[in-house]
Amino acid sequence: xxxxxxxxxxxxxxxxxxxxxxxxxxxxxxxxxxxxxxxxxxxxxxxxxxxxxxxxxxxxxxxxxxxxxxxxxxxxxxxxxxxxxxxxxxxxxxxxxxxxxxxxxxxxxxxxxxxxxxxxxxxxxxxxxxxxxxxxxxxxxxxxxxxxxxxxxxxxxxxxxxxxxxxxxxxxxxxxxxxxxxxxxxxxxxxxxxxxxxxxxxxxxxxxxxxxxxxxxxxxxxxxxxxxxxxxxxxxxxxxxxxxxxxxxxxxxxxxxxxxxxxxxxxxxxxxxxxxxxxxxxxxxxxxxxxxxxxxxxxxxxxxxxxxxxxxxxxxxxxxxxxxxxxxxxxxxxxxxxxxxxxxxxxxxxxxxxxxxxxxxxxxxxxxxxxxx
Numbered sequence: 001x002x003x004x005x006x007x008x009x010x011x012x013x014x015x016x017x018x019x020x021x022x023x024x025x026x027x028x029x030x031x032x033x034x035x036x037x038x039x040x041x042x043x044x045x046x047x048x049x050x051x052x053x054x055x056x057x058x059x060x061x062x063x064x065x066x067x068x069x070x071x072x073x074x075x076x077x078x079x080x081x082x083x084x085x086x087x088x089x090x091x092x093x094x095x096x097x098x099x100x101x102x103x104x105x106x107x108x109x110x111x112x113x114x115x116x117x118x119x120x121x122x123x124x125x126x127x128x129x130x131x132x133x134x135x136x137x138x139x140x141x142x143x144x145x146x147x148x149x150x151x152x153x154x155x156x157x158x159x160x161x162x163x164x165x166x167x168x169x170x171x172x173x174x175x176x177x178x179x180x181x182x183x184x185x186x187x188x189x190x191x192x193x194x195x196x197x198x199x200x201x202x203x204x205x206x207x208x209x210x211x212x213x214x215x216x217x218x219x220x221x222x223x224x225x226x227x228x229x230x231x232x233x234x235x236x237x238x239x240x241x242x243x244x245x246x247x248x249x250x251x252x253x254x255x256x257x258x259x260x261x262x263x264x265x266x267x268x269x270x271x272x273x274x275x276x277x278x279x280x281x282x283x284x285x286x287x288x289x290x291x292x293x294x295x296x297x298x299x300x301x302x303x304x305x306x307x308x309x310x311x312x313x314x315x316x317x318x319x320x321x322x323x324x325x326x327x328x329x330x331x332x333x334x335x336x337x338x339x340x341x342x343x344x345x346x347x348x349x350x351x352x353x354x355x356x357x358x359x360x361x362x363x364x365x366x367x368x369x370x371x372x373x
Contacts, residue, residue: 001336001343007307007328010344014085014334018193020186021171022084026330030163035274035282039305042282046314047373051360059356060363061349065322066126066152066244066266066299071102072349073312073322073364076329077303078128078154081203081218083112085330086337088200094333095122097341101349106154106324109141110221114206119148128154128248131229135236140211142241151243154268155234158249160227163276234262246301248324251286256293256300266299266321273304273326284314291319309351313359317367 004010015023029036061072076098083090091113098105099122106126107118118125127145132138145153171186172178187194204216212221237245247259250267259267269290271280283304291300302315303324312323325348332344356364359371 001339004335004343005347007331007344007347010331010335010340010347011327013336014331014340017190017336018085018334019190021168021173021183022193023334024167024171025081025165025173026085026327026334028165028167029274029278030165030276031278033166033274033278035271035278035280037274038280038282039271039274039284040307042284043305043307043311043314046284048310048313048355048359049371049373050358051371054360056357056360056362058362059353060365061352061356063322063365065104065301066246068104068151069102070104070322072309072352073316073320074345074348075104075126075301075322075324076106077324077326078106078108078111078126078156079326079330080108080110081112081205082108082330082333083200084197084203085333086340087196088112088203090333090337092118092121093338094329094341095125097329097332097338097345098122100342101345103345104152109207110205112201112203112206114209115141115144115148115150124149124151126150126152126154126246128156130156130159131226131233132224133226133228134224137208137211137224139240141207144207146242152246153237153241153243154246154248155237156248156270156272157229158270158272158276159225160229161276162222162225163272163278165275231258231262234259234264238263246299248301248303250290251281251283253289253293256290257295260294260297264298266301267294268301268303268324269320270303270324284311284318287315287318287320309348309353310355312348312352313355313364313367314372316364317369317371 063073091111095105095118109129127150205221208215244265246266247264248268249270250256269283269287299321302320306323329344332340
């Protein structure tokens with residue numbers, strides 16, 4: 001880890017650690033992966049204005065997100081089956097690293113670790129879910145989150161249909177996966193990962209333990225995702241969830257405004273990391289319009305393409321409260337477990353601090369379009 005300097009370095013380290021199907025599951029996206037690339041490329045097109053001769057000896061990266069203190073404008077994004085990156089324990093390891101770094105952690109509904117397990121590790125966290133056909137099943141999951149003290153619910157709305165991840169097809173890793181000599185060889189080349197996997201808990205959507213016949217039947221649970229979800233379901237959700245709600249997957253001023261009208265507390269600009277709809281607009285390119293649509297009635301977050309502290313500062317400059325870190329933290333997890341996630345967060349924090357200073361700011365919350373060239 002001492003020679004790791006950037007998130008790109010962590011990506012390469014995780015590629016060397018993980019079997020190819022597992023790395024591609026994390027790294028790939030839908031169809032031709034144009035949206036995946038655009039999310040990053042459009043961040044890179046933005047440039048800062050260097051502002052010297054300002055007293056920046058005292059600086060603060062701290063902020064609040066959904067009423068909670070955060071050491072920097074970032075939180076860990078929810079990842080389905082993210083635990084497989086390190087001994088099937090990845091969600092708990094990421095949660096511990098996030099707590100140590102002083103930022104929120106979001107547990108995905110489709111995680112290996114359960115709500116109860118993560119609560120035992122770190123106490124309070126955020127919980128993410130997608131609307132299911134069985135509303136009773138949704139309420140049961142939300143009751144678990146309430147019991148664990150989750151104060152923020154993240155509802156993902158970008159899964160109205162499952163996009164085809166081309167790398168998964170090439171690796172025969174669809175649900176259920178197909179075992180071939182090629183895939184066996186891919187795993188055999190990574191004995192460290194295999195050993196951790198075999199020692200770990202059973203892979204399954206374990207938040208559904210006791211709620212469905214078999215939480216290990218991944219395909220059956222994915223079949224529960226409700227393509228008929230509409231705005232009226234937000235009213236129902238508001239009636240059953242007492243805490244804060246983030247709608248993850250808003251990409252236009254119109255939808256952002258409508259989310260506020262339905263009583264949501266925040267939106268996250270997201271295209272699901274390019275995993276569902278290819279050829280979609282990048283997240284950073286639509287952020288200003290979403291901020292305009294929210295119009296100060298709630299908070300705006302962003303996930304998709306964030307790979308550096310510079311990216312976070314650009315988002316804050318354009319009106320976001322902060323960012324959700326998806327692949328950026330997963331690369332660290334795949335490279336070195338909890339230590340790797342901690343390294344990813346350290347890299348991002350250092351980059352953010354330097355960028356705040358060099359753009360003449362004393363407080364990250366003062367970032368505005370004025371710092372952009």
